[in-house]
Amino acid sequence: MVTGNEHEAIGTSRPGGRGGAAKSAKMKDVAALAGVSPKTVSNVINGFVHVTPETRERVQQAIRTLGYRPNTSARNLRRGRTGMIGLVLPELNIPYFAELAEHFLTTAEEHGRTLLIEQTLGDRTREAAVIDGLGDQVVDGIVLSPLGLHGQALAGRVDTMPLVLIGERPSGGLTDHVAIDNVTAAREAVAHLIAGGRSRIAAIGAQLEPDVGTPLLRMTGYHQALHDAGLPIDTRLEIETHRYHRADGAKAMNALLDAGDPPDAVFCFNDALALGALRTLYERGLRVPQDxxxxxxxxxDAGRFAIPSLSTVAPDKAAVARHAVQLLLDRIDAPETAAREITIGHELRVRESTGG
Structure with a gap:
């Protein structure tokens, strides 16, 4: 059990008034502001599950307000832990992953953990090294967003490092997994385009791969929406991209226009591709969304400030971080617990690029 003394703040201050001295926030200050006991604050910091969501949110808000950071050194030394968790993402220069990392940093801090971030560039060898124990003795557990890793890699895993997967690679029930329903989300996005009178809808971001992943799931939702509306599937409108960067979207949009008989709408498998497509359409004198x-x-965030502003599917990135970190902390404390699968919600944000 963690005592309040082990959580006295270190290296973090609460700002005082202008010209006044800063005051270090303590656990009792967090408890008073949240209207709970210090024990409840300790339970939230340690990720204990027997705290109501409303109470957890009040405590976490008090932690943010006061800038409280617990001193977990004594606890970690006694437990043989580092107090650090790892976040392994494909590419930090893709805006989605950069924004996701920020949510993980905030969530880890609320739980009194230090977050180490690594990128794999989607390389299967690097991802395999992560699940096979890379970083062992450095972090207490890892959250991994794999791109190249296949299910059999998990089946053959011998390392016991606590692991949580985020994203669309299936875990096969072998480890905790947090993802959104990509098929449903893509289906809703394309249905929105169809409801706006579009009938020749292209897809940018297809990737030819045999295993389930983001491209296949979003392509499945795209096909389902066309089928629901009685529209034909035209593979000439499905443009493959090697990566999901703005330049790939611009190149794909050029290919669609150069082929003749252009689409009247395009569904891009991420916002970076869509922003690249918007640039190409602007350069070629086409109006969005009129043409x-x-x-x-x-x-x-960049999509809100594009001209026109970008309609998009909005996954709850904060919820991804919150659930993944909680699952990881639970796994660290109870390694033998059955693996859990959590599906995160999403919303359709209709903006100017589709007539919103």
Missing amino acids: IAVMGFDDV
């Missing part, structure tokens, strides 16, 4: 409507996916 071609554009729909993205991920709701990155």
Whole structure:
């Protein structure tokens, strides 16, 4: 059990008035502000599950307000732990992953953990090294967003490092997993385009791969929406991209326009692709959404400030971080617990690029 003394703040101050001295926030200050006991604050910091969501949110808000950071050194030394958790993402220069990392940093801090971030560039060898024990003795557990890793890699895993997967690679029930329903989200996005009178809808972001992943799931939702509306599937409108960067979206949009008989809408498998497509349409003198409507996916901040502003699917990124960190802390404390699967919600953000 963690005592209040082990959580006295270190290296963090609460600002005082102008010209006044800063005052270090303590656990009792957090408890008073949240209207709970210090024990409840300790339970929230340690990720104990027997705290109501409303109470957990009040405590976490008090932690943010006071800038409280617990001193977990004594606890970690006694437990043989580092107090650090790892977040392994494919590419930090993709806006979605950069924004996701920020949510993980905030969540880890609320739980009194230090977050180490690594990128794999989607390389299967690097991802395999992560699940096979890379970083062992450095972090207490890892959250991994794999791109190249396949299910059999988990089946053959021998390392016991606590692991949580985020994203669309299936865990097969072998480890905790947090993801959104990509099929349903893509289906809703394309249905929105169809409801706006679009009938020749392209898809940018297809990738030819045999296993389930983001491209296949979003392509499945795209096909389902066309089928629901009685529209034909035209593979000439499905443009493959090697990566999901703005340049890939711009190149794909050029290919669609150069092929003749252009689409009247395009569904891009992430916002970076959509932003690249918007640039190409602007350079070629086409109006959005009058000539071609554009729909993205991920709701990155840049999309709100594009001209026109970008319609997109908005996954609850804060919820991804919150649930993944909680699952990881639970796994660290109870390694033998059955693996859990959590599906995160999403919203459709309709903006100017589709007539919103």
